Amino acid sequence: MNNSKNKGRNGRLSIPYLKYQKQDLESIKKAFSVKEIKSISDMFTYFDRSGQKFIKREDLGFALRALGYLVTTLEIREMAAFLDSGKTQKINFEQFLQACYFVRNRKPDQNEILAAIKTFENGKGLVNVQDLRSILTSIGDIVNQTEFETSIGFG
Numbered sequence: 001m002n003n004s005k006n007k008g009r010n011g012r013l014s015i016p017y018l019k020y021q022k023q024d025l026e027s028i029k030k031a032f033s034v035k036e037i038k039s040i041s042d043m044f045t046y047f048d049r050s051g052q053k054f055i056k057r058e059d060l061g062f063a064l065r066a067l068g069y070l071v072t073t074l075e076i077r078e079m080a081a082f083l084d085s086g087k088t089q090k091i092n093f094e095q096f097l098q099a100c101y102f103v104r105n106r107k108p109d110q111n112e113i114l115a116a117i118k119t120f121e122n123g124k125g126l127v128n129v130q131d132l133r134s135i136l137t138s139i140g141d142i143v144n145q146t147e148f149e150t151s152i153g154f155g
Contacts, residue, residue, distance in 0.1 A: 054090040
């Protein structure tokens with residue numbers, strides 16, 4: 001099997017977290033309420049600094065996070081590459097709406113999640129909350145204390 005198209009930096013394999021497939025625009029629009037479409041449109045307009053109906057590819061993550069989506073740097077990089085396959089460095093509104101749809105409807109691989117959790121498992125089927133907090137609030141795409149506590153039910 002040739003994985004050369006999935007090679008990331010330094011030749012390491014980059015396996016997409018999100019599985020991307022083209023979606024028709026009408027189906028995407030139906031997935032959002034009128035209020036959500038307005039918020040997405042307003043955010044797109046805010047990041048469309050040139051007024052030419054596109055945002056810079058490098059602003060995709062900032063715009064998604066400003067809408068409240070939690071996305072990793074890897075997700076943003078891979079999503080931007082999928083949406084901007086022509087390498088124009090520009091994302092139009094339809095592509096931005098598709099990005100919002102992808103992030104909102106993502107379904108992580110359960111086996112991947114279980115493997116990650118087993119890394120912290122103590123042999124009795126339990127995970128030490130302090131260890132998990134330490135890792136998630138200090139390594140990689142960092143989660144702040146409030147996000148951590150909310151996500152595990154403390155907040």
